Amino acid sequence: MSANHSHSATSTQKAPASMTLTLKVWRQSGPHSEGRFEEYKVDGIVPDMSFLEMMDVLNQKLIKAGIEQVSFDHDCREGICGTCLMVINGSAHGPDRGVTTCQLHMRRFQDGDTIVIEPARAKAFPIIKDLSINRSAFDRITASGGFISVSTGNAPDANSILISKTAADLAMDAAACIGCGACVASCKNASAMLFTSAKVSHFALLPQGQPERTDRVLGMVKQMDIEGFGNCTNTGACEAACPKEITLENIARMNREYLRAMLVTRKS
Amino acid sequence: MLHFLRSSVGKKFIMGLSGLGLSGFVFAHMTGNLLVFKGAEAYNMYGHFMTHNPAYPLISWSLVLMMLVHAFLGILLTKENHSARPSAYAVQASPAKSVTTASKTMIFSGSILLVFIITHLATFKYGNHYDVEYGGQTVRDLHRLMVEAFQNPAFVVWYVVALIVMGVHLRHGVSSIFQSLGFNHPRYTPTIKWIGIVYAIVVAAGFISQPIYVYLVHQG
Structure with a gap:
């Protein structure tokens, strides 16, 4: 009996599967230069990584290879600032509703997937560089x-405005x-x-x-x-x-x- | 006033108001057409009444005005919208974030409808003028003209296709009118959306029934 228990306990711990992805990333050196898609392969992507962490892995790889890293906007990385807007496979902030790019996780993708990453495209949001845009x-x-206009002086009483x-x-x-x-x-x-x-x-x-x-x-x-x-x-x-x-x-x-x-x- | 008409919100209002008038008209036109099932006399007498009453000049010129404004604004808005997004995305949005095809293709469905309306007016309103007499009153025999026109299968097919396109245009347009005019509330918007779909189907199906009926029943 006890031998059986210990045997089953060993099989519950499993390392998360790592994914290899093909990324087609929009590269554009400046606001007025011509942009194009570049294809990169990244491996060692863990399903628990956020999309931005996957982008970090890509940039580390590019730095090591002596290629200029992909410029992208990000700040809080906890879904409250909205800086991380990018267009992932044609959808702003990726395929799911109600999340920002930084809250999109790689478990949403499959090993071997190709992901197309573009900046938001609008005349009113000029591209600064790669995926970075001027909002x-x-x-x-x-x-x-x-x-709104506020009065100077003492703070008003709480709940005084109905x-x-x-x-x-x-x-x-x-x-x-x-x-x-x-x-x-x-x-x-x-x-x-x-x-x-x-x-x-x-x-x-x-x-x-x-x-x-x-x-x-x-x-x-x-x-x-x-x-x-x-x-x-x-x-x-x-x-x-x-x-x-x-x-x-x-x-x-x-x-x-x-x-x-x-x-x-x-x-x- | 000019500021209002030039603004993006103002143009939406005008688009919505003219759309409201035009979608009301197509429903009335469709119900009138159903008189074809009653017979030639009912059909012709209705046509005579519609074109020989004191409100006729006002209604017809309002329709022309609404159509011109709707079409002109549609083209202007499309041009502005294209320049606001100079380069397109490489991929289409995910299913969770995509929208109805009808809503994305209003300029295409609208352009087909514009061509359709011009050919429709040329064929019927400005087509051959036959007369018929009912109890001593001479009226235009639109029924004969219509039966003649729908003997051509290609013409029937063009009508059916154009009217399906009208249904697609109304499918987005009708409920969109309310949004543009500022009506959106969780209490009634689901009903408006549902009515918009039913409206589009009823108008398109009602119109389509006429050429098909005439083609199948009034052979040669």
């Missing part, structure tokens, strides 16, 4: 209204936007409406956002159009790609807010 257009949209639970929840859902740009990357029109509508909704739903409510939506939509993003055709690709699962309801809200603002604004 400062989002900063300029935010600066055009994505803020707000319904429903509005607070909806505002929080919209505030979950991390500005990664997956909406723009996945939209066939490279439209930034999901991002802009999340910011507009976030503040329009809150009492603190009311003083700038009208100017905010007008300013942000204007800046969005100036930046050269495309128009929204309601395909819903943005909603499907958003790692924070921001919904199209926000775009409808922005449409309403915009119409309202157009009707009430005193500015020409």
